[in-house]
Amino acid sequence: MRRPNIDTERLTRHFRDMCRVRAFEEAALKALAEGLVPGPLHPSIGQEACASGVCANLECDDLLLSTHRGHGHTLAKGADPEAMMRELLGRAGGCCGGKGGSMHIADFGVGMLGANGVVGANIEIAAGAAHAVKLLGDGRIVTCIFGDGAVNRGPFLEGLNWARIFDLPVLFVCEDNTFAATTRTAAVTAGPGPAARAESLGISPVGVDGNDVLAVDEAVRDLVQAIRAGGGPRFLHVKTYRLTGHTATDAAPYRTTEEVDAQWALDPIARCGAELEAAGITAETLDAIRTAAANEMDAALEAAKAAPWPDLSLAFTDVQDIGAPVPAGPGPLAGIEHVRASTPPIAPGGTA
Amino acid sequence: MTTMTYLEAGKAALAEEMRGNPRVWALGEDLGRGGVFGQYRGLAEEFGAERIVDAPISEAAIMGCAVGAALAGTRPVVEMRFSDFALCAVDELVNQAAKARYMFGGQSKVPLVAREPVGMWRSSAAQHSQSLESWYTHIPGLVVVMPSTPADNKGLLKSAIRCDDPVVYMEHKDLWGLEGEVPGGDEHLVPLGAARVALEGSDVTIVTWSKTVHAALDAARSLAQSGIAAEVIDLRTLWPWDTETVYASVWKTGRLVVAHEAVTVSGFGAEIAASVGEECFGGLRAPIRRLGSPRAQIAYAPPLEDVLRVDAAAIADAAAALIR
Numbered sequence: 001m002r003r004p005n006i007d008t009e010r011l012t013r014h015f016r017d018m019c020r021v022r023a024f025e026e027a028a029l030k031a032l033a034e035g036l037v038p039g040p041l042h043p044s045i046g047q048e049a050c051a052s053g054v055c056a057n058l059e060c061d062d063l064l065l066s067t068h069r070g071h072g073h074t075l076a077k078g079a080d081p082e083a084m085m086r087e088l089l090g091r092a093g094g095c096c097g098g099k100g101g102s103m104h105i106a107d108f109g110v111g112m113l114g115a116n117g118v119v120g121a122n123i124e125i126a127a128g129a130a131h132a133v134k135l136l137g138d139g140r141i142v143t144c145i146f147g148d149g150a151v152n153r154g155p156f157l158e159g160l161n162w163a164r165i166f167d168l169p170v171l172f173v174c175e176d177n178t179f180a181a182t183t184r185t186a187a188v189t190a191g192p193g194p195a196a197r198a199e200s201l202g203i204s205p206v207g208v209d210g211n212d213v214l215a216v217d218e219a220v221r222d223l224v225q226a227i228r229a230g231g232g233p234r235f236l237h238v239k240t241y242r243l244t245g246h247t248a249t250d251a252a253p254y255r256t257t258e259e260v261d262a263q264w265a266l267d268p269i270a271r272c273g274a275e276l277e278a279a280g281i282t283a284e285t286l287d288a289i290r291t292a293a294a295n296e297m298d299a300a301l302e303a304a305k306a307a308p309w310p311d312l313s314l315a316f317t318d319v320q321d322i323g324a325p326v327p328a329g330p331g332p333l334a335g336i337e338h339v340r341a342s343t344p345p346i347a348p349g350g351t352a
Numbered sequence: 353m354t355t356m357t358y359l360e361a362g363k364a365a366l367a368e369e370m371r372g373n374p375r376v377w378a379l380g381e382d383l384g385r386g387g388v389f390g391q392y393r394g395l396a397e398e399f400g401a402e403r404i405v406d407a408p409i410s411e412a413a414i415m416g417c418a419v420g421a422a423l424a425g426t427r428p429v430v431e432m433r434f435s436d437f438a439l440c441a442v443d444e445l446v447n448q449a450a451k452a453r454y455m456f457g458g459q460s461k462v463p464l465v466a467r468e469p470v471g472m473w474r475s476s477a478a479q480h481s482q483s484l485e486s487w488y489t490h491i492p493g494l495v496v497v498m499p500s501t502p503a504d505n506k507g508l509l510k511s512a513i514r515c516d517d518p519v520v521y522m523e524h525k526d527l528w529g530l531e532g533e534v535p536g537g538d539e540h541l542v543p544l545g546a547a548r549v550a551l552e553g554s555d556v557t558i559v560t561w562s563k564t565v566h567a568a569l570d571a572a573r574s575l576a577q578s579g580i581a582a583e584v585i586d587l588r589t590l591w592p593w594d595t596e597t598v599y600a601s602v603w604k605t606g607r608l609v610v611a612h613e614a615v616t617v618s619g620f621g622a623e624i625a626a627s628v629g630e631e632c633f634g635g636l637r638a639p640i641r642r643l644g645s646p647r648a649q650i651a652y653a654p655p656l657e658d659v660l661r662v663d664a665a666a667i668a669d670a671a672a673a674l675i676r
Contacts, residue, residue, distance in 0.1 A: 063424060065420075095457065096455060096456050098457070099456075099457045100456055100457060108459040114452065114456055117447075121416065121443060121448055124419075125417075125419050125420035126420055128417030128420025128424070129423060129424040131405075131420070132424035132426040135403070142420075154412055155412060158412050159413055159416065161408060162407075162410065162413045166405075318458035319492050319493060320492070320494070321515065322544050322545055323592025325492070
């Protein structure tokens with residue numbers, strides 16, 4: 001693949017960002033194999049171009065909503081990998097305090113308003129965030145990344161309809177990795193697919209090869225520009241392929257090795273590297289980027305491993321302001337099995 | 353003090369909070385034309401279509417949108433039209449609004465109010481009449497409020513809007529026209545979690561909420577004629593509920609009747625009865641009684657609907673039976 005006049009600096013940045021996502025997930029899988037990740041992991045290996053191509057066009061205070069397969073999006077939006085790794089291991093200092101794990105990874109400090117464990121639920125939440133942004137008139141935009149499985153849930157219809165009728169500043173990205181959990185999405189989806197459904201709701205769709213990071217980047221750049229100019233919602237269909245199973249422990253027997261091998265040949269990171277080499281970037285430079293990413297994520301993992309469990313009292317914080325639980329008994333957690341509510345009348349007090 | 357209806361009091365609360373805070377806005381079906389019961393009438397004229405938002409019939413999107421809007425820095429007030437329709441938005445309320453703060457480790461709160469009109473409203477039948485408050489009391493993260501008077505509908509709704517937690521705010525449809533004295537001014541705030549002793553008495557405690565408060569007061573008046581002094585506690589907030597006021601009353605009277613319009617089985621009366629059993633056992637002089645609807649769907653024909661309703665006579669009979 002050889003394109004004229006490519007911006008090698010920008011493409012190199014994508015290469016680095018994708019390598020970081022890949023290295024993060026490889027480190028996380030290593031930790032899982034060592035029994036250090038207590039919950040499920042949904043890897044996005046093979047889908048890194050979507051994360052990098054989308055987030056390269058977002059400002060830090062732009063808002064992003066993601067899915068249960070959201071490590072890449074979160075990292076590309078600017079979250080700290082060590083805090084993320086601590087979260088995956090359920091340790092103190094995790095970006096959600098060890099209370100959410102991989103499926104609920106979030107970093108509000110970089111505008112990442114959360115991965116969501118309920119498929120499609122983030123679509124309406126994104127529309128609402130965009131509604132607030134428009135109401136506040138602060139110039140931010142919202143991006144919502146969801147999978148191809150989400151188009152069969154009601155929130156896809158309701159959320160896109162909402163964004164269109166209120167002309168909201170939101171980019172919908174359907175990261176189509178071919179599978180809805182462990183079922184081929186095409187087998188359970190009527191009609192011509194996500195783009196046609198968006199079109200039917202008055203949102204012109206753009207389709208892109210999701211393993212070509214530059215193509216994703218350029219498509220998103222144009223769409224984001226249109227949204228920032230007040231053009232209302234936009235829709236991008238990113239066609240890619242999930243190289244791992246649904247979860248890290250899913251051996252994916254529902255597809256052949258030949259099929260997966262053929263898809264590995266389209267690995268977005270390898271493609272990006274080949275294009276950079278063709279444009280004159282040396283193999284040594286690319287190797288150094290890969291190694292730096294691997295070292296960074298290994299260090300994040302080592303730091304997470306060394307971190308303690310969260311303080312047990314955290315189980316009872318962030319529940320709610322009024323009527324939150326308190327552990328009964330004399331010590332901080334004595335009689336934890338007899339947790340009961342504290343119900344003193346509390347005067348209301350808003351903060352915002 | 354001004355005399356106004358329960359409906360007008362709710363509207364006044366929202367209007368005052370919207371005037372005081374530009375981040376407060378409302379969204380729901382038909383709001384631009386005043387809402388299905390007229391509880392938003394005139395607000396679109398004052399605040400514009402950007403802040404009194406006419407939504408499509410998409411309950412899930414209305415609630416989901418409110419979650420996102422709360423996370424992004426505003427304070428949405430959601431209108432669900434009938435609490436029955438809010439069941440279309442349970443994922444958005446239970447899995448999203450109630451959990452976002454916790455599962456993201458406290459990075460954001462979710463200050464939204466979900467107004468969900470409840471209760472039997474003549475011949476509205478099975479899908480427009482339910483009282484499902486106990487469902488929401490079971491969900492960590494939610495506050496559940498059920499006002500019974502115009503004054504409380506103003507003061508509790510204002511508090512709910514200022515609260516940083518997601519609040520399920522259940523007005524009773526049969527109370528819209530109820531008139532009462534309502535304190536004027538911006539600072540009439542009724543604290544969430546504080547019950548109201550609607551009537552003092554020493555012989556039996558009747559704990560109730562929402563429209564059933566009025567049946568309980570009627571019952572207390574008829575009990576008084578037989579020389580029985582009932583104490584009526586209007587719980588006002590179901591989560592958190594005011595254990596202190598309820599326990600103190602039960603220690604005083606030694607007898608407890610809990611009365612609500614919802615189905616008795618797994619109704620919130622069960623939680624109150626169990627808690628009183630645990631905490632006030634030594635003070636009880638009679639078994640605890642729970643009164644609620646039979647575990648049946650709510651019927652359309654007026655006489656069929658009426659046999660499902662907990663009325664003043666049933667409450668008075670139950671209370672009197674504890675004393676004999």
